Amino acid sequence: MSLESVRAFLTANAPELSITVTDKSSATVLLAAEALGVEPDQIAKTLSVRVGDRVVLVVTKGTARLDNKKARDALGGKPRMLGADEVVALTGHPVGGVCPFGLATPLQVYCDVSLKEFAEVWPAAGSVNSSVRMSPARMAELTGASWVDVCQEPAAVQGQAPAMG
Secondary structure, X not given: OHHHHHHHHHHHHOOOOOEXXXXXXXXXXXXXXXXXXXXXXXXXXXXXXXXXXXXXXXXXXOOOOEOHHHHHHHHOOOEEEOOHHHHHHHHOOOOOOOOOOOOOOOOEEEEEHHHHHOOOEEEEOOOOOEEEOEOHHHHHHHHOOEEEOOEOOHHHHOOOOOOOO
């Protein structure tokens, strides 16, 4: 059902895009990158978070991690990850297939600026083995997303001190 809601959304709004379904799981960033033959950073992961009394989706590059202070400032409160049951209920997509398309509930979408590093990214398409290739700008356009800077700097992600300079 979830894959079908994404397919219907894309047919109505972006008929030029096609969904890639693999026989391998793409439920995690690393599995998706392997299944699609791309770098993990090119996987556009969708995080479902609660900020105060609202639920929003934040799409980031695959290896990015939220920076608590940046996310709090950009989203207007501390983001808390939703549980799997709540994710399914609100998005209509299973964990591992969550994407900003074909949602069961209209949700505000934010795209992190980390996605702009790439000409093409691969968000999931509603199931644990489906994805769709598109430019980050097209994804933001299709979802009405706002661009935000909510992720840690790469050095922080790797546990290294940032370069001084």
